[in-house]
Amino acid sequence: MKGSLEAPGATIGVIERYREHLPVTEATPVFTLSEGSTPLVHSPRLSAIVGRGCRVYLKYEGLNPTGSFKDRGMTVAVSKAAESGAHLVICASTGNTSAAAAAYAARAGIKCAVFLPCGKIAMGKLAQAFVHGAVVIAIEGNFDQCLKLVREMATEPGISIVNSVNPYRLEGQKTAAFEVIDALGDAPHLHVLPVGNAGNTTAYWRGYLEYHRLNRATRLPRMLGFEAAGAAPIYYDRVVEYPETAASAIRIGNPASWKMATAAFRESGGAIEIITDEEIFAAQSWLASKEGLFVEPASAAPIAGLFKCRSQTPCAGCPIQKIPDDAVIVCTLTGHGLKDTAAVLNERVKPLAALPEKAAILSILDKAK
Numbered sequence: 013m014k015g016s017l018e019a020p021g022a023t024i025g026v027i028e029r030y031r032e033h034l035p036v037t038e039a040t041p042v043f044t045l046s047e048g049s050t051p052l053v054h055s056p057r058l059s060a061i062v063g064r065g066c067r068v069y070l071k072y073e074g075l076n077p078t079g080s081f082k083d084r085g086m087t088v089a090v091s092k093a094a095e096s097g098a099h100l101v102i103c104a105s106t107g108n109t110s111a112a113a114a115a116y117a118a119r120a121g122i123k124c125a126v127f128l129p130c131g132k133i134a135m136g137k138l139a140q141a142f143v144h145g146a147v148v149i150a151i152e153g154n155f156d157q158c159l160k161l162v163r164e165m166a167t168e169p170g171i172s173i174v175n176s177v178n179p180y181r182l183e184g185q186k187t188a189a190f191e192v193i194d195a196l197g198d199a200p201h202l203h204v205l206p207v208g209n210a211g212n213t214t215a216y217w218r219g220y221l222e223y224h225r226l227n228r229a230t231r232l233p234r235m236l237g238f239e240a241a242g243a244a245p246i247y248y249d250r251v252v253e254y255p256e257t258a259a260s261a262i263r264i265g266n267p268a269s270w271k272m273a274t275a276a277f278r279e280s281g282g283a284i285e286i287i288t289d290e291e292i293f294a295a296q297s298w299l300a301s302k303e304g305l306f307v308e309p310a311s312a313a314p315i316a317g318l319f320k321c322r323s324q325t326p327c328a329g330c331p332i333q334k335i336p337d338d339a340v341i342v343c344t345l346t347g348h349g350l351k352d353t354a355a356v357l358n359e360r361v362k363p364l365a366a367l368p369e370k371a372a373i374l375s376i377l378d379k380a381k
């Protein structure tokens with residue numbers, strides 16, 4: 013069974029949109045949920061905060077079918093797994109990869125098993141894995157241990173690993189860089205994104221390089237990544253055995269694409285920096301309340317990063333200092349806030365109780381800030 017290829021009027025997904033740049037052939041069955049083509053939202057307030065005439069755009073990847081950027085890579089990985097005759101796709105995940113794997117495997121009619129660090133997954137993401145029918149396995153260990161296990165499992169015949177160690181994942185994910193260039197008419201001067209397993213950084217850089225080589229862009233962006241301070245192996249240049257951050261999506265101590273992402277930061281004249289959980293939550297709240305965009309905590313890291321780089325004395329080599337006036341900056345908002353409502357619903361956030369009377373409501377509204 014094929015995807016929505018033969019359905020006129022269906023929104024095309026990334027494989028059809030960028031087929032000539034992807035490792036698919038006529039023999040590849042395309043399983044798509046019409047992922048990609050996400051909005052590039054202009055942020056007037058962030059632009060004003062960065063200043064110097066810069067324009068900041070937000071690539072809102074939370075609007076993909078399963079609510080994160082993972083869908084771009086998963087359509088390719090699962091389609092290729094189906095092409096190879098795999099009977100089981102597996103992945104380790106901090107939540108979003110497993111949600112995407114489960115959804116695309118369901119679409120393709122392939123069994124899916126996901127390996128998750130026990131008790132460390134946002135509820136929305138866990139619900140997605142279950143509802144799409146995956147076998148959900150909670151491992152007593154962190155993401156890095158889950159990934160090690162999955163790599164061992166993938167040596168069995170008929171099993172396809174759909175983590176970003178699968179090259180098809182990064183191939184699909186690079187389409188986000190194509191979309192940015194297609195929308196702006198050129199590459200941005202700076203691209204800012206959160207870093208966990210470091211696959212997305214690697215994929216964007218690959219996409220920018222490929223389009224640049226094809227003369228679709230006149231320049232390459234500096235890549236600026238942010239790790240959570242308690243889970244920052246690339247920044248500190250050493251494996252973090254017990255990574256800790258409330259931004260559960262990026263709680264990773266030994267990223268699979270470490271070397272390739274480091275090369276991307278270096279070659280692009282960019283940098284890898286860290287951001288505290290406090291700064292991440294402040295940025296998440298700011299983005300939701302000032303710009304109307306609700307993202308999960310990890311996705312607020314680049315916004316927190318922009319704030320930090322503007323507020324502190326710039327560190328040596330800060331890419332933001334190196335971009336020209338009137339520069340174009342793109343931040344990737346990797347996942348939707350609805351995946352992790354527990355991150356924002358704490359004891360301080362509760363509705364104001366009221367009787368169903370107009371006078372009572374008016375008085376409450378009067379007092380509310």
Ligand code: F0G
Pocket residue numbers: 080082104105106107108109110206207208209210211212213261262308310311346347
């Ligand atoms: N943002 C979100 C929302 C994520 O889910 C992830 C990674 C990242 C950022 C970091 O991207 O790993 O390419 O550097 N999530 C993976 C997962 C690890 O299992 O869902 P990266």
